[in-house]
Amino acid sequence: MGVVVAATATPASRSFGARMDTLTSSEKTLTGERIFTSSDLPSLSLPDADGLVTCRWFQDPAPGRTAWRTSSQTYRPPLAAAEASAVDDDNFAPRGPGQVAFVAVDRTWLVREGMDRVRTRAVDAVVLHAKASPPGRTALALAFSAHLRTRQHRMGLGADVVTAAVRPDLAGAPDAFRVPHLVTVSDGTGTVADTIIWQVMTGARYDAWLGGAPxxxxxxxxxxxxxxxxxxxxxxxxxxxxxxxxxxxxxxxxxxxxxxxxxxxxxxxxxxxxxxxxxxx
Structure with missing residues (x-):
């Protein structure tokens, strides 16, 4: 049974779980990397349980900056809990209302259940949530999913994404591979940090992502x-x-x-x- 995740316009927790380093103005110009701030994150109210945070974005022709806010539109899809506008200045980026929900799943089956759900194409992204994980970390994984699926699409690797804020246990999913992505976050004061967000892929996608490398x-x-x-x-x-x-x-x-x-x-x-x-x- 799916349980709706509460999403509000309140900025998400800034507890990214990473040491923050201050950059000077000149150092900030050294990289074009994507830097996530608290304004990019949804504020998730999650139950005290292991489970899946699922998201389905709906295309909207109007481009915009990343935003997660309470829906104010008349149309409200089933289980709708939030809207997400563009996370990237790219035609494929999710730009419209997003359907976000939480499904309680035994931790043993998180990876398999998450991968099964994206295979059905009923959702675009799944975040594996461990009940011990701070909501701010899961929110970061969800925001990164939106960014990651755009990059995957550009590479011809499909658009569905499974991520996790903590290292996922692959037991019970023999064809799955986990990849630790380095993600840059900022608290909005000029300090930045790098943290890890995990992605889970099938063997076929993993090999394609490697681009022929062993x-x-x-x-x-x-x-x-x-x-x-x-x-x-x-x-x-x-x-x-x-x-x-x-x-x-x-x-x-x-x-x-x-x-x-x-x-x-x-x-x-x-x-x-x-x-x-x-x-x-």
């Missing part, structure tokens, strides 16, 4: 996450030494340090991340 050592990448978070900060602020910055630049090709680059080039990125965590760069 499947990397997942254990090694997950073990290196603290160093990767630190490396992303050093790369953003231009604090890597010249030789390692040049090595990293060669694989990033002028872009940011993303999960896709890490998974495609682990032999290049992981050693630098290890040194970043040790503070020897």
């Amino acid at each position: 499947r990397p050592d997942h254990v090694a990448i997950e073990t290196a996450l603290p160093g990767l978070v630190r490396l992303r900060h050093l790369w953003r602020t231009g604090r890597l030494d010249r030789s390692r910055a040049d090595t990293l630049a060669a694989v990033l090709d002028g872009g940011e340090l993303t999960a896709q680059k890490i998974f495609r080039y682990p032999r290049v990125v992981l050693p630098i991340a290890t040194r970043a965590l040790r503070g020897v760069l």
